[in-house]
Amino acid sequence: MSNGSEGNFVTTDGRNIGGVMMEMKNITLRFGGVVALENISFNILEGEVRAIIGPNGAGKSSMLNVISGFYIPQEGEVIFQGSPRPSLKPFEVAHQGIARTFQNIALFEGMSVLDNVMTGRLTKMKTGIFSQMIWAGKAEREEIENREAVEKIIDFLEIQAIRKTPVSRLPYGLKKRVELARALAAEPNLLLLDEPMAGMNVEEKQDMSRFILDVNSEFGTTIALIEHDMGVVMDLSDRVVVMDYGRKIGDGTPDEVRNNQEVIDAYLGVSHD
Numbered sequence: 001m002s003n004g005s006e007g008n009f010v011t012t013d014g015r016n017i018g019g020v021m022m023e024m025k026n027i028t029l030r031f032g033g034v035v036a037l038e039n040i041s042f043n044i045l046e047g048e049v050r051a052i053i054g055p056n057g058a059g060k061s062s063m064l065n066v067i068s069g070f071y072i073p074q075e076g077e078v079i080f081q082g083s084p085r086p087s088l089k090p091f092e093v094a095h096q097g098i099a100r101t102f103q104n105i106a107l108f109e110g111m112s113v114l115d116n117v118m119t120g121r122l123t124k125m126k127t128g129i130f131s132q133m134i135w136a137g138k139a140e141r142e143e144i145e146n147r148e149a150v151e152k153i154i155d156f157l158e159i160q161a162i163r164k165t166p167v168s169r170l171p172y173g174l175k176k177r178v179e180l181a182r183a184l185a186a187e188p189n190l191l192l193l194d195e196p197m198a199g200m201n202v203e204e205k206q207d208m209s210r211f212i213l214d215v216n217s218e219f220g221t222t223i224a225l226i227e228h229d230m231g232v233v234m235d236l237s238d239r240v241v242v243m244d245y246g247r248k249i250g251d252g253t254p255d256e257v258r259n260n261q262e263v264i265d266a267y268l269g270v271s272h273d
Helices: 060-067 090-095 113-124 129-134 138-156 172-185 202-219 230-236 254-258 261-268
Strands: 020-031 034-045 049-053 075-080 098-100 190-194 222-226 239-244 247-252
Touching: 020 060, 034 060, 034 075, 034 222, 034 239, 034 247, 049 060, 049 202, 049 230, 060 190, 060 222, 090 098, 090 113, 098 172, 113 138, 113 172, 138 172, 172 190, 172 202, 202 222, 202 230, 230 254, 239 254, 239 261, 247 254, 247 261
Parallel strands: 049 222, 049 239, 098 190, 190 222
Antiparallel strands: 020 034, 020 075, 239 247
16 A cells, blocks of 8 residues: 555555545444443545454454444444434445345345345335336336346356356355345445355355455445455455454554554453463
8 A cells, every 4th residue: 555544545456545435433332231342443445445353252243233234333423425324224324335245144045146136236226116016117127227237246256157046055155155246236335244255165265355356446346344364354455453352452454453462462362361
């Protein structure tokens, strides 16, 4: 990277990173007497790949759930595209241009790959249920446009051969790719990936890493991801925020985080002795 860490710079591979898209400001989240997130602040820049890492139980998924609207923090603000975001339901957050995948795959097992990816276009559908039932006029045109968009994503992720296959018949790695396709079908400005490499073998991780980089570079999609594979994190990310026991303990470039003693201690268990 060049020209600082707060946006409007060019990465070493030529990608443009813009200003702040989202800012998490003093976020505190509690479940009864348990503090899941404690006074955490960081931002996500337009066009970057931002990693959120930490040991098990650090609060990473809780933070992603705050970003996507599944959890509402008791304290702090989520500032999106320059404005404080009110309390929104997840589908309202999706309409703002934020899509996500899940740690545990959340696909419709009995439906085909194509139909699963089509569900990602729901935020783009404007016609009512009655118009869709008779499938004429505007509803027909909208359906054709949505199918064309989905077919492009299927080609992009190289899953043409399984487009009509029921998801239940697919191996784990391909299911992860289908879930990514569904998220991309929403044409998000911000894509949230919750452990996209979990359970994959080396070859599957390499494929998924390539697709994530391609989504970022070719579509210009901003990406925030949680991942436990540190090799993947260091290779993919522009910046990394590190959490431990609900607190932020590090934030910076991969090299800065890699050399942060508090981060090293947390991963080695030294700080918990």
